[in-house]
Amino acid sequence: MLTQFSITNYPTSIKPTQEFCVEGYFLFPNAYTIKSSFPVEIETKDKITLFNKYDVFAKVICFKPTTLLPESKQYTLNLSYLNFPNPTVFQKDLTITTQEYPDIMDVRFTEEINNNQILEFSIDYSGNHLNYFINLEDYEAPCNQESSTILCDISSLSLIQGYDYDLKLVSKYNGVLIKELKIIPVQIRTAVQIEKSSIKNKSVLQDKNIYEIDITLNKEILNTYNISIRDDSDGEVKLESSVVGNLLAIYPKEEFKQNTTYYLKLNDLTGLDGSTLANEYVLEFSIDDGPKISWTNISNSFSTSGNIVLAFNQDIKNPQNIKNYVKIDSSTNYSYSIYKNQVTINPSSSLGFCKKYTVSLAKGLVSNTGLIASSGATYSLKTTCKRTVSIGTSVQGRSIYAYYLGSGSKKIVFFGSMHGSEANTKTLLNKWVTELENNTDRIPSDKTIIVIPTLNPDGIANLSRFNAHGVDLNRNFDTPSWVTGTYLKTDFYPTGGGSAPFSEPESKDIRDLLYRESPYLTLSYHSAAGYVIPTNSSSAISKAYSYSQLSGYTYVNPGAEGSFSYDITGTFEEWAEGRGYNALVVELSSAYYDQFLQNSRAMWKMVEQ
Numbered sequence: 096m097l098t099q100f101s102i103t104n105y106p107t108s109i110k111p112t113q114e115f116c117v118e119g120y121f122l123f124p125n126a127y128t129i130k131s132s133f134p135v136e137i138e139t140k141d142k143i144t145l146f147n148k149y150d151v152f153a154k155v156i157c158f159k160p161t162t163l164l165p166e167s168k169q170y171t172l173n174l175s176y177l178n179f180p181n182p183t184v185f186q187k188d189l190t191i192t193t194q195e196y197p198d199i200m201d202v203r204f205t206e207e208i209n210n211n212q213i214l215e216f217s218i219d220y221s222g223n224h225l226n227y228f229i230n231l232e233d234y235e236a237p238c239n240q241e242s243s244t245i246l247c248d249i250s251s252l253s254l255i256q257g258y259d260y261d262l263k264l265v266s267k268y269n270g271v272l273i274k275e276l277k278i279i280p281v282q283i284r285t286a287v288q289i290e291k292s293s294i295k296n297k298s299v300l301q302d303k304n305i306y307e308i309d310i311t312l313n314k315e316i317l318n319t320y321n322i323s324i325r326d327d328s329d330g331e332v333k334l335e336s337s338v339v340g341n342l343l344a345i346y347p348k349e350e351f352k353q354n355t356t357y358y359l360k361l362n363d364l365t366g367l368d369g370s371t372l373a374n375e376y377v378l379e380f381s382i383d384d385g386p387k388i389s390w391t392n393i394s395n396s397f398s399t400s401g402n403i404v405l406a407f408n409q410d411i412k413n414p415q416n417i418k419n420y421v422k423i424d425s426s427t428n429y430s431y432s433i434y435k436n437q438v439t440i441n442p443s444s445s446l447g448f449c450k451k452y453t454v455s456l457a458k459g460l461v462s463n464t465g466l467i468a469s470s471g472a473t474y475s476l477k478t479t480c481k482r483t484v485s486i487g488t489s490v491q492g493r494s495i496y497a498y499y500l501g502s503g504s505k506k507i508v509f510f511g512s513m514h515g516s517e518a519n520t521k522t523l524l525n526k527w528v529t530e531l532e533n534n535t536d537r538i539p540s541d542k543t544i545i546v547i548p549t550l551n552p553d554g555i556a557n558l559s560r561f562n563a564h565g566v567d568l569n570r571n572f573d574t575p576s577w578v579t580g581t582y583l584k585t586d587f588y589p590t591g592g593g594s595a596p597f598s599e600p601e602s603k604d605i606r607d608l609l610y611r612e613s614p615y616l617t618l619s620y621h622s623a624a625g626y627v628i629p630t631n632s633s634s635a636i637s638k639a640y641s642y643s644q645l646s647g648y649t650y651v652n653p654g655a656e657g658s659f660s661y662d663i664t665g666t667f668e669e670w671a672e673g674r675g676y677n678a679l680v681v682e683l684s685s686a687y688y689d690q691f692l693q694n695s696r697a698m699w700k701m702v703e704q
């Protein structure tokens with residue numbers, strides 16, 4: 096018979112996730128009806144069973160809630176026997192209160208953790224129904240529960256090494272948040288990083304034999320990792336490797352191939368502190384192709400007595416027979432020397448004047464590390480067509496050079512830098528010499544072109560309009576107007592015209608050149624008034640017109656210098672006119688730029704017409 100005295104012990108307070116038991120003396124326990132305001136499974140224990148079949152007596156009835164119970168709430172559990180109608184005798188109400196849900200007791204890790212770590216917590220009691228998770232914003236890592244220990248593998252959160260996070264430990268029931276147990280600030284340890292490698296990324300190596308590649312890491316690492324070196328067609332290079340502290344040494348066990356790119360890949364590297372390599376490390380490097388010419392002095396104006404220099408992008412094996420690879424045409428004999436990356440070819444006899452040659456390099460040349468040139472190269476060499484003549488010497492002993500191109504009987508003279516402060520005329524005329532050298536076929540056969548870029552080398556050297564005697568060369572010519580004292584605007588120079596007409600070597604030198612060569616036209620370059628002014632002859636005037644049209648400089652009538660506000664005396668142009676020479680004064684319109692492009696068309700016109 097069930098009476099209130101049959102129950103000897105029951106919990107007035109239960110944990111909402113745990114089973115609980117009622118102790119007493121229960122006859123024929125299967126005949127009980129248990130009414131519960133929450134769903135439970137029932138199990139009887141400490142039983143006496145007859146014939147292995149009939150439970151006749153039990154001392155314990157245990158109740159296991161099949162759903163999560165609310166926390167801190169009262170329940171009534173009603174036990175009745177055979178639904179007997181008399182509640183006072185055959186029924187018993189047990190009033191039970193649920194406790195709070197489990198809370199965190201202990202965090203069993205330090206603030207600094209790895210992003211693949213399993214975080215361990217303890218809770219104050221274990222139970223069913225509740226699941227635990229680590230939450231980070233919208234991401235969630237599930238935890239396992241082993242009695243009152245919660246283990247959370249956070250690797251699925253993909254936390255970034257070196258960053259700080261606030262992780263949240265929560266409990267859930269059927270996917271619904273029950274409780275936020277704790278916010279845990281953590282610092283994820285910095286990743287394993289490559290600090291340097293003995294081969295720089297994307298470097299081009301000029302050696303097929305690499306015996307060791309060292310990779311230095313920011314921290315000590317475990318001796319477990321994946322490493323490979325493959326070429327661009329996925330061929331793998333045999334290698335060995337070893338770790339000492341934070342140094343990973345890789346020993347390739349075979350020769351690399353020239354003209355091939357390799358990728359060293361490193362994965363699954365772990366620091367002693369448990370941190371990992373954030374991303375696959377890839378070191379790209381290439382083995383160079385064989386020697387290639389990186390520079391040569393071969394030009395369009397090569398000296399007939401010059402040595403040909405071939406500089407390569409890598410050092411050249413020495414000795415080796417260069418004559419197997421380098422030919423000048425097919426017949427020019429030469430000696431040679433090798434120094435580091437440079438091969439110097441010394442022709443046995445002078446090259447012909449103003450002549451074209453072909454310098455060819457065949458494949459096969461060997462570098463000092465054994466790389467073999469896989470391709471050749473061909474260069475066109477033209478020996479200089481200009482004859483260089485010193486027409487005299489300046490006050491300070493500098494040579495005044497004239498360059499002759501062409502060999503016709505009709506001669507034209509270009510000269511510049513009569514005023515040393517007008518150095519852009521020198522630059523212009525040097526470019527004009529190069530232009531002529533590069534286009535010798537264009538020089539008419541009946542013409543000789545004489546170019547003197549620097550009539551006043553002392554003035555150029557001293558950044559002065561005047562020569563080294565302080566004489567304005569363009570006031571030193573023997574003309575009716577010549578005087579020793581000259582003006583430049585309002586400045587008076589007592590000896591600007593020189594001590595006498597042609598007292599200066601530079602003015603004499605250009606005078607004598609004109610005496611010798613009797614040019615059909617002479618052009619004297621100045622800057623920066625931007626005009627062209629001819630001597631007073633129909634030939635010079637028509638040439639000045641076309642120079643003006645092609646250059647854009649203003650045409651100015653002969654003798655217009657007389658209209659200047661100050662006296663201009665003893666000039667080259669006055670002298671030239673008096674001697675019957677056709678001459679143009681060309682004033683560039685810039686004091687700085689050589690204006691080569693706008694002058695070259697006009698200069699060619701002067702030569703070709």
Ligand SMILES: [Zn+2]
Pocket residue numbers: 513514517620621622
């Ligand atoms: Zn000038």
